[in-house]
Amino acid sequence: MTDLFLGLVLAGCTLAFFSLLYRENIFYRSAEHMYIGIGIGYILFQGFDRVIAYVWTPVTTRGEWIWIVPFILGLLIYTRYIKSVNWMSKWPMALIIGSGTGLAMGGLVATMIVGLIVSTITLDFRNVSNIVFLIITVTGIAYFLLTREQTGTLGYVTKLGRFCLMAAFGGSMASNVNSFCSRLGGVIETLVTYPGYYMTALAFILVLADSMILKKK
Amino acid sequence: MAFERNIGPKIVLSITIILMVTNYYLSPQLFQDIGKYIKEFVVVIAAVMLGLGFINALLRDIPRITKKEPGQWYFSLLTIIFIFVMLFLCAGNKYMPGTFSGMYSFLYQEVYRVLGNAIGAFAAFFVFTATFRAMRLKTLEAGAYTISHILAVLGNAPIGAVIWPGIPIIADWINEVVVSAGLRGFIITSSLGGVILVFRYVIGKSETVLGSA
Amino acid sequence: MFYSGRIGSFGILVLICIIVYIRLRQVVVGKSPTIRRLPALESVEEAVGRAAEMGRPVFFNAGYAAGGLTTIEAPIIGAAMSLLHYTARLTARYGTGITIFLGPINMVPVSMDVIKAAYTIEGVESDYRETMVRWLSDSQFVYTSGFMGACQREKPASHVMMGGFWYESILLGEAGRNAGAFTVGGTPRQGQVHFMVAICDYVLIGDEYYAAAASVSRDPEEIGSIWGADDIKILILGLLIVGSILQVLGIDWITQLLKL
Amino acid sequence: MEQRHIIYLLLAIMIAIPYIQPIGIPVETSKMTRDFYNKLKSLPEGSAVVLMVDVGLGSWVELGPATVAVVQHLLDLPIKLLVSGGSAELPVVWEYTLEQGNIKLGDNKYGEDYVVLGFITGGEPAAAALADNLHLTKEDQYGTPLEEIPMMKDLRTAADVKVVLSIMAGTQEEWYLRQWRAPYGTDVGIIVSAVTTALAMTYYVSGQIFGMVNSLRGGAEYELLISKPGKGVVGTDMLSLSHLLLVGLLIIGNIQLLYEKFSGTRKPEEKTGG
Numbered sequence: 014m015t016d017l018f019l020g021l022v023l024a025g026c027t028l029a030f031f032s033l034l035y036r037e038n039i040f041y042r043s044a045e046h047m048y049i050g051i052g053i054g055y056i057l058f059q060g061f062d063r064v065i066a067y068v069w070t071p072v073t074t075r076g077e078w079i080w081i082v083p084f085i086l087g088l089l090i091y092t093r094y095i096k097s098v099n100w101m102s103k104w105p106m107a108l109i110i111g112s113g114t115g116l117a118m119g120g121l122v123a124t125m126i127v128g129l130i131v132s133t134i135t136l137d138f139r140n141v142s143n144i145v146f147l148i149i150t151v152t153g154i155a156y157f158l159l160t161r162e163q164t165g166t167l168g169y170v171t172k173l174g175r176f177c178l179m180a181a182f183g184g185s186m187a188s189n190v191n192s193f194c195s196r197l198g199g200v201i202e203t204l205v206t207y208p209g210y211y212m213t214a215l216a217f218i219l220v221l222a223d224s225m226i227l228k229k230k
Numbered sequence: 231m232a233f234e235r236n237i238g239p240k241i242v243l244s245i246t247i248i249l250m251v252t253n254y255y256l257s258p259q260l261f262q263d264i265g266k267y268i269k270e271f272v273v274v275i276a277a278v279m280l281g282l283g284f285i286n287a288l289l290r291d292i293p294r295i296t297k298k299e300p301g302q303w304y305f306s307l308l309t310i311i312f313i314f315v316m317l318f319l320c321a322g323n324k325y326m327p328g329t330f331s332g333m334y335s336f337l338y339q340e341v342y343r344v345l346g347n348a349i350g351a352f353a354a355f356f357v358f359t360a361t362f363r364a365m366r367l368k369t370l371e372a373g374a375y376t377i378s379h380i381l382a383v384l385g386n387a388p389i390g391a392v393i394w395p396g397i398p399i400i401a402d403w404i405n406e407v408v409v410s411a412g413l414r415g416f417i418i419t420s421s422l423g424g425v426i427l428v429f430r431y432v433i434g435k436s437e438t439v440l441g442s443a
Numbered sequence: 444m445f446y447s448g449r450i451g452s453f454g455i456l457v458l459i460c461i462i463v464y465i466r467l468r469q470v471v472v473g474k475s476p477t478i479r480r481l482p483a484l485e486s487v488e489e490a491v492g493r494a495a496e497m498g499r500p501v502f503f504n505a506g507y508a509a510g511g512l513t514t515i516e517a518p519i520i521g522a523a524m525s526l527l528h529y530t531a532r533l534t535a536r537y538g539t540g541i542t543i544f545l546g547p548i549n550m551v552p553v554s555m556d557v558i559k560a561a562y563t564i565e566g567v568e569s570d571y572r573e574t575m576v577r578w579l580s581d582s583q584f585v586y587t588s589g590f591m592g593a594c595q596r597e598k599p600a601s602h603v604m605m606g607g608f609w610y611e612s613i614l615l616g617e618a619g620r621n622a623g624a625f626t627v628g629g630t631p632r633q634g635q636v637h638f639m640v641a642i643c644d645y646v647l648i649g650d651e652y653y654a655a656a657a658s659v660s661r662d663p664e665e666i667g668s669i670w671g672a673d674d675i676k677i678l679i680l681g682l683l684i685v686g687s688i689l690q691v692l693g694i695d696w697i698t699q700l701l702k703l
Numbered sequence: 704m705e706q707r708h709i710i711y712l713l714l715a716i717m718i719a720i721p722y723i724q725p726i727g728i729p730v731e732t733s734k735m736t737r738d739f740y741n742k743l744k745s746l747p748e749g750s751a752v753v754l755m756v757d758v759g760l761g762s763w764v765e766l767g768p769a770t771v772a773v774v775q776h777l778l779d780l781p782i783k784l785l786v787s788g789g790s791a792e793l794p795v796v797w798e799y800t801l802e803q804g805n806i807k808l809g810d811n812k813y814g815e816d817y818v819v820l821g822f823i824t825g826g827e828p829a830a831a832a833l834a835d836n837l838h839l840t841k842e843d844q845y846g847t848p849l850e851e852i853p854m855m856k857d858l859r860t861a862a863d864v865k866v867v868l869s870i871m872a873g874t875q876e877e878w879y880l881r882q883w884r885a886p887y888g889t890d891v892g893i894i895v896s897a898v899t900t901a902l903a904m905t906y907y908v909s910g911q912i913f914g915m916v917n918s919l920r921g922g923a924e925y926e927l928l929i930s931k932p933g934k935g936v937v938g939t940d941m942l943s944l945s946h947l948l949l950v951g952l953l954i955i956g957n958i959q960l961l962y963e964k965f966s967g968t969r970k971p972e973e974k975t976g977g
Contacts, residue, residue: 019336023344030348030588034355034711037595042305045592048345050309051337052585053287054316056548059791060280062324063824067274070841083271087278093552094285100235102552103440105275107242109549110439112272113517114243114428115250116827118456120515120881123254125421127452129414130679131701132909134686142403146411147687153415154680157650160476160673174415178648180374181412182637183365184404185902187382188917189613189638190357190949191942192765192872192897194718195919197354198941199764199934200347201715202722224704255453257446266835269828272513276549276825283548286578339760339795346761349584352591353610354945356617357638358714359707362952364641366960375640376957380950386897386920388728389943398731410905413633416649417905420631422459422675423653424518426668429460430657431521433467437661438525439553441560446886509873514826584761609873610898621707634874634902 017208024209027200028216035220149177239440244432287313378404451701458678463671470667478669483627483645484655487530490601490625495537499600502624503527503543504590504615505554507583508607511547519607519631520550522656524557526605526629529659531561535570539600544593545578546586587611594622604628604643605652608635616642629655710952717948721940728943730936735907736924739892739914740776742866748781750865751858753837753889755830755879756788756796756822757871762896763799768922768935769894770796770870771804776929778808783854784817785837785864789829789875793822794844796870804933814852819844830875831882834861834889861887866913872896876903880911894921 029044068084071077086105093102133150136143155167156174163171203209246268253265291306299306319334365376384390385401430436445453470476494501505523508516527543534541543554554576562571579589591614594602602619604612604626612628612635619626620642628639629647639646647655650672657665686697720726746752754777758766777784786797797819800806811817821840823829833839837858838849849855857863861883869875869891876893883889890913895903897918906912916925920942923935 019340023340026341026344027348030345030352033591033595034352035708037592042592042596043308044345045588046305046309047312048342049287049579049585049589050312051316051342052580052582053283053309054313055320055338055342056581056791057280057284057313058317058320058324059824060277062320063277064274066821066841067270067277079267080274083274084278086271087275090275090279090282090552091285093555100239103235103239104242106549106552107239107440108246108268109272109275110431110436110512110517110521110553111243111246112250112268112828113512113514113826114431114521115247115268116254117515117518118247118425118428118432119251119254120827120877121421121425121518122456122459123449123452123885124877124881126418126425126679127455127701129418129905130682130686131698132905133414133683134690134698135695136687138687138691142407146407147683149408149411150415150418151680151683153412154419154676154683156415157419158673158676159479159651159654160670162477162479176371176374177408177412178416179371179640180378180404181409181416182640183375183377183379184382184409185413185633186357186361186379186637186641187386187401188405188897188900190354190361190383190946191386191920192918193351193354193357193613194942194945195765195897195938196347196762197351197714198718198722198919198938198945199767200351201718203344205719205722251456255445255449258444262835266832269825269832273823273825273829273832276513279548279552280581282551283578283580286551286573286576290574290577339799343760343763343795345588346582346584346759347764349588349591349614350610350761350764353613354718355711355714356613357641358710358949358952360613360617360620360638360641361949362706362710362956365953365956367957368960376953380953383946383949387942387946388730388920388939389947391731392728392943405904406908410908413902414905416633416636418679419672419676420633420649420653422672422679423522423631423650425456425459426463426672427518427521427653427656429463430467430662430665430668432460433464435660435662435665436521438528438557439521441556441661448885510824510826513828515877582759610896634899 020203020208021212024204024212027204027209028212032216032220035223038223149181153178153181236441240434240436243436243440244434247428247432284313378408382409448702451703454703455701459671459675462674463668466671466674467664467667470664470670475666476670476673478654478658478666481647481651481655481658483629483643483647483651484658486627486645487526487603488533490603490627491530491533491537491539493625494534494539494600497600500597501530501534501539501541502590502594502599502602502619503530503541504602504604504608505543505545505550505606506604506608506630507546507586507611508550509609510581511549512553513549516607520553522631522653523606524553525656525660526603527554528557528561528661530603531558532565535562535565535567538567538570540570540572541575542593543576544586544590545576546581546583548578548581551576551578583609583611587614590615591618594618594624598622599624601625601627604630604639605647606630607632608639613638613642713948714945717944718941720944721937725937726940726943728940730920730923730927730939732924732928733917733921735915735917736921736928737914739773739916740925740928742890742892742913743773743776743780746780746782746865749783751783751785751863752777753785753787753861753864753867755867755869755871755875756786756790756793757869757873757875758796758896759790759792760795760799762870762872763796765896765918766870766872766894766922767799767803768919768933768938769916769925770800770922771806771933772922772925772929772931772935773868773894773916774800775804775806775931776925778806778811778817779929783858785820785858786817787820787833787840788822788870789824789826791822791824794819797844815854818852818854820849827878827882830878834883834887836860837863861889864889866890866892868892868894870894872898874899874902876906876912880906884911
């Protein structure tokens with residue numbers, strides 16, 4: 014019994030979200046607000062659980078008092094609701110922004126700039142494809158020169174660069190279509206097999222009825 | 231007053247960035263430990279901050295319930311209810327394993343998962359309508375965008391090889407050369423833009439993210 | 444002292460900082476570069492104007508950005524905040540109101556401060572509402588579902604998508620288009636820019652995104668960093684071309700230097 | 704019934720067909736999947752492999768078949784498997800893999816052959832922290848302290864780990880290249896959503912990543928490699944039909960454009976991307 018009930022409820026939830034493809038309605042809105050509630054509740058608990066695992070346990074069991082410092086810094090962020098001291102929330106925010114941006118400054122230069130330059134230079138240029146590779150990379154970079162007017166020879170180079178970039182975008186987008194269709198496939202499988210197809214039939218009837226009512230209005 | 235409100239945080243930002251960069255480039259253990267502590271401190275701060283989201287959600291939904299905003303208040307009530315139901319179930323699942331675990335696995339492992347899959351699946355519908363609308367051979371660039379897309383799409387599915395054995399070969403060439411090279415130029419310049427922005431934060435030009443009103 | 448294999452990139456990093464610093468100083472003393480026109484940046488004003496005419500809201504998205512400011516996407520969010528500040532000042536001036544939808548929690552306080560500062564500078568701090576920042580959840584799909592529903596209910600006139608988008612760019616963008624929104628977008632992320640090109644009426648791709656953020660930021664001399672960036676791009680072009688030619692001739696001291 | 708509704712309906716039908724009646728279009732194994740398979744097979748006995756689950760259940764549909772096939776392969780090999788990850792849904796994804804994929808554990812014992820560490824939030828800094836200290840979470844997913852787990856005794860940092868695998872849908876492969884491969888030399892392999900294959904391709908082409916299992920199609924190939932066909936193979940039929948529909952739509956869209964251009968009934972110019 015429960016498998017039938019579970020299958021129907023899950024197909025119902027899926028169709029409630031898919032109903033947005035038709036139009037915004039009460040089913041979508043209630044599924045959405047339930048989903049947001051579950052999402053917020055789950056993330057909040059994970060935050061609480063992390064604080065226990067990273068602060069409470071080390072401090073109480075191993076006496077590592079150092080973890081009180083980030084805990085207090087985290088609490089400071091709540092001062093933004095108190096007008097007179099809301100500047101305090103900027104100090105921990107500076108640490109958070111600094112951690113991510115600092116990581117980026119190190120990592121980006123090494124792997125995303127120097128790393129890619131080296132792996133482009135060391136291509137085996139006896140192979141024609143690699144010469145085309147270099148030309149596309151160079152013209153692509155030339156397109157992003159922003160303080161020089163794109164006229165004359167630079168105009169031709171950037172035009173070729175823009176052409177290659179758009180071709181690259183078209184190609185890389187294809188792998189996304191592949192992934193999206195795979196996901197939709199897995200979901201539609203639950204809607205066209207037992208017990209989901211009962212709910213799918215019900216959904217289609219509702220949509221037909223609703224569109225007829227709207228046509229009358 | 232300007233120090234605590236504006237200049238102090240900017241100095242902390244600059245120093246944190248410099249320490250994180252030294253952690254990446256310098257091998258002595260001191261820099262590794264500093265980097266390690268910053269990384270682990272940030273994980274704790276990020277966890278403590280989550281309550282802020284809770285307040286943001288309550289500030290948005292509670293007034294809608296109290297003022298009985300037509301057509302919206304009972305949905306906001308639904309969100310609030312499920313926030314607390316989920317908090318309670320997660321706590322039960324962690325600290326009192328067994329109690330309500332059926333409800334927890336139903337709500338989180340089934341309903342939450344299925345709703346996530348449904349939103350993920352929307353992307354297929356939307357990418358079809360977006361490309362149908364945008365991929366028109368109006369300009370040279372739009373032509374490149376469309377043709378390489380069609381060839382790569384056919385190459386990605388087994389049907390491509392069935393239609394013409396040449397398609398997967400062209401599609402692989404597009405992926406390995408055109409896409410990799412085009413994106414390489416794109417990645418190098420956009421990463422450079424990111425690094426330069428972070429350098430501006432190091433020299434104190436972080437008015438937008440840390441500046442006072 | 445240094446990790447092996449990273450001295451080369453540290454050298455490049457220092458070089459980048461020096462060139463940008465010189466250009467910033469030059470702008471402070473009055474010399475300023477001519478920046479190529481960025482139609483997508485100019486269309487943000489058109490988008491807010493359209494919202495004022497139609498009396499419908501302006502929606503802003505900065506993307507899921509892999510968890511926000513604690514990740515390597517932090518620079519993308521920093522730039523998104525500059526563009527949010529620019530858009531918020533326009534909505535304050537036109538009186539249309541703005542709503543930013545957020546995933547990562549660490550972006551909530553920064554977004555609130557940025558919008559509040561914009562409204563204060565425009566002299567209409569009373570119009571600022573805390574609910575202009577809508578945090579839906581750290582989960583990527585919960586944040587997306589909330590935005591998709593809001594789009595259909597509130598029918599935004601304009602949708603400004605500037606930031607670090609991941610899987611959700613197509614969902615947010617198309618949901619806005621289906622609600623009839625004029626969509627302006629921008630991202631430096633190579634994984635999602637192809638969707639923005641398909642969805643948006645105007646789009647900033649790659650480094651154009653950072654250039655737009657620099658040209659609208661609160662410190663006017665940041666324009667110099669675009670100038671510096673161009674110099675470094677020319678240096679990189681040189682490295683690529685000369686390096687490849689030397690490599691073919693068997694001389695690889697450039698790669699040895701970079702791989703130091 | 705707007706144009707977009709017709710497209711939605713057509714897509715739903717084309718995707719539903721193989722699930723109702725499979726067609727069986729042939730699937731070739733790509734080089735990157737075979738490289739991934741051969742690398743794992745060639746690992747010496749007792750070497751440690753870390754599997755990082757960096758996606759939630761939302762990606763299960765696309766990455767489930769590949770995850771099940773790779774985990775089954777890892778458990779059949781004489782290696783030590785550590786499961787961790789950046790996604791808060793790690794525990795659920797792991798149970799789902801065992802349950803949905805009906806994985807055969809064989810003579811693998813928990814704590815000696817495989818262990819499930821807790822998840823670590825915080826993106827790249829967290830991945831870096833785990834590389835510096837495999838005992839970062841201090842206790843495994845079920846609460847037992849890591850010190851008491853036998854296999855964790857001689858596993859301290861990423862230097863003791865031969866291969867790190869990431870089930871990912873973003874750019875997490877760069878975390879592991881920067882924080883595991885660069886400093887510790889751990890080889891990186893990925894089970895990747897097709898969304899990010901193009902990006903990861905640059906690292907695979909340049910040799911920094913040894914192999915890639917590319918979403919559902921890769922899952923179908925890996926299922927055939929370990930000769931255990933499952934959901935992946937059915938999925939590739941669905942890919943063929945849906946992709947055929949997309950190409951058909953794009954061609955129709957452009958024929959419509961050419962017809963309008965020559966018959967002079969052109970609609971007002973729609974602004975395309977700037």
